[in-house]
Amino acid sequence: MKPSIPKGTRDFLPSEVYKREYIFNIIKRVFQKYGYVPIETPTMENLETLTGKYGEEGDRLLFKVLNNGDFLAKADKDALGAMDSKKLTSSISKRGLRYDLTVPFARYVVQHQNDLQLPFKRYQIQPVWRADRPQRGRYHEFYQCDVDVVGSDSLMYEAELVQIYDEVFRSLGLEVEVLVNNRKVLFGFAEALGLEDKFMPMTICLDKLDKIGPEKVIIELEKSGIEKSKGEKLLDFITVKTLDELEAKFENAPTGLAGIKELRQFHSYLNQSQSHNTISFDPSLARGLNYYTGCIFEVKAKGVNMGSIGGGGRYDDLTSVFGLKDISGVGVSFGFARIFDVMEELKLFPKDIGNKTQILIASFSEGALIYSFELGTELRKAGISCDIYPSAAKMKKQLNYANKKAIPFVVIIGEDEISSGQWQLKNMVSGEQMKFDTAGLIKYLSN
RNA sequence: GUGGUUGUAGCUCAGCUGGUUAGAGCGCCUGAUUGUGGUUCAGGAGGUCGUGGGUUCGAAACCCAUCUUCCACCCCA
Secondary structure, eight states: OOOOOOTTOOOOOHHHHHHHHHHHHHHHHHHHHTTOEEOOOOSEEEHHHHTTSSHHHHHHTOOEEOOSSSTTTTSOHHHHHTTOHHHHHHHHOOEEEOSOSHHHHHHHHHHTTTTOOSSEEEEEEEEEEOOOOOBTTBOSEEEEEEEEEESOOOTHHHHHHHHHHHHHHHHHTOOEEEEEEEHHHHHHHHHHHTOGGGHHHHHHHHHTHHHHOHHHHHHHHHHTTOOHHHHHHHHHHTTOOSHHHHHHHOTTOHHHHHHHHHHHHHHHHSOGGGOSSEEEEOTTOOOSOTTOOSEEEEEEETTSOOOOSEEEEEESOTTGGGTOOSOOEEEEEEOHHHHHHHHHHTTOSOTTTTOOOOEEEEESSGGGHHHHHHHHHHHHHTTOOEEEOSSOOOHHHHHHHHHHTTOSEEEEEOHHHHHHTOEEEEETTTOOEEEEOHHHHHHHHHO
8 A cells, every 4th residue: 555645735754843843932932922822622613613604615615524423324315316515515514624713713712701801812823624726835734823812902902913923023033024904994995986885896806916916906896896997096095105195085984084093093002113024004905804804914024925924803793603792803823834935945944953862872782782771861861862773783874873863972882881981972073082981971961 | 616737766857759678866775894974986675657447469658537746717824
């Protein structure tokens, strides 16, 4: 049998896991500093929790888990006879793999509302699954890293999350630009142009601006039933640079004005001069997801051509479908896979990442193995990370093992060393050899 | 979900219009060097040519199906 894994999934080598954990650890440290706590939710949710939350497209991409037991006996016979897969699904599958972390979190908040102190600040790093067609950087299984706060509509949290972005990327050594906009401002465009009923398609087209260019955006808008003159006006709107300029154009747009007010308050919390990265207002920023209702964010890395490496925003009513009304939330997520790629491209991972083993103990004879194990025990007791070669293989092979694993020191044990009690320590970089007894070796390696 | 693309040794890839024993580089193993790695030299192992059908005297090559890879849409991380 040829070994294989399912389409769109990946194995990770030790070096990749080390790098991933390097990123995770920095992110977690920042989250905890800002008072966010970790939670986890199950891999599987009830299908009814997930369906209908991501639009029709999202439902298609949900992985469904087949019921156990004699599932066909309980299947919808009409749907089965009619070969209607969509209709059949609900009778043979009651669970699905989580599609993102936000909807399970909304369910979690409602379910545990009596145990949670609001505002509740949580972070969550877990894999999610989507039955999309895989491509590079697009998998069936991938990690998401979300940080959210629910139970407060204070714009202080928008400012806090942007600070978190700033601090995380600074710690990772990445320079980024944080783009900020507000869905109410976008709605203001629709109000000003009399396009309130076309708001959704308008934002979807606008979101493609930097990808397809202004001419094609106008064509797309026309396809959605927005006439060319209004499309041109819309593109004219988004050329504004400041909130004051925009305010002047929003005479008949009460929601738009409310959005401007929110952005002003957000900026008053943030002291720009304290930010390491650029934070800029971008009226064309739209974000695809429609549950956002207030401020929205997107993060782009400077110096590389890569899509956004993070994003998020304010959502006013995500918990109401689970029966809890008037809970406002705001959150952002980190695009882990892309951050990984950008850091790889810019060579930002520390060089010694993953080289945790300090020393290898090599043996010249079978009789030396017992001494090797004993020495290893002593070194480990002293907190030195060491690896013991398990046989008296050819020295060439043992030293090669150390080279492959980038272990910087090898201690060599043979008959001479055993009788004298002086171990040979070899520096694998310089090739130098020195003699130590056990105590001296520990002292030398502890420096 | 739509249209395309890819699959040959552990890895990266050659392999002509179908023709006899399927190749290279790197890696791996062995030896030169029976107590010392990275260099060098010599030798060696390793392949159901993604899988299943078909066409043919003959298929890695042509046809069909299927899986996989990557790409453009859709959508998104």
